[in-house]
Amino acid sequence: MVTLNHYLILSAILFSIGTAGVFVRRNLITILLSIEIMLNATNLTFVAFGRALGAADGQIIVFFVMTVAAAEAAVGLAIVISVFRHRESLNPDSFTNLKW
């Protein structure tokens, strides 16, 4: 029998993979993809809790999360493009102008 805890633990594992990706990788596009993994892990939590509570609200929150993720991807990728034009690099370690 698959219980709520199974889904929550799977979601925790996916979220941790996303976190690790943000810290480990030195490529802006892979970092944005890791953020998408984290957002999807939270979406899985919302749907699982919605199923456990027998309400449709979980899926509605997922709808809003996806909208925010789309907006984040559009703006984030625009920033990546404009930064790549200035520096010819996708490594976040090369953007140190704001470092004191």
Place this chain on the structure above:
Amino acid sequence: MSDVLLFYLLGAVAVVASLLVIGQRNPIYSVLLLIASFGALSGLYVMLDAPFAAVIQIIVYAGAIMVLFLFVVMLLNAPHEDTEFDERVHPLMRPGPMRFGAALAVALIVELVWALTKRGGESGQFPGGAVSSVGAIGRSLFTQYAFPFEVTSILILVAMVGAVVLARREGQER
């Protein structure tokens, strides 16, 4: 019994694909593997009686957002890392950030699993027969959640204008 098997299969696909996403050198493979991970998650949504979430996961996430990523990866045409060292060493084998990030991820997994398994009397079983229809979601979206829904449209407009302004080439305006 078969749903347990299906859960572990889809969960394994999602986890392995996500691990490979952060382990790939070429971002194009990362994007394609993330689409596979989203497909597995969509199957999990179907198992959770959430057909609406499953369908928009495929159409919006795998179909639109990932294509946007793919476009940018191809547009920038920069699949390789900067330095000689980065080229030679696998991205998951680099010394400094790898150790910190891996330790952090393992700590996070242990913490979350510990918090989830150390529970009280609740069994965590799903109640039977709660198939949520798309009609109910739509009705709720346009009555109870009407205001957030409208705010979302403004958010998308702002994101659209922001993306156009940010990605514009300098020196073309006159």
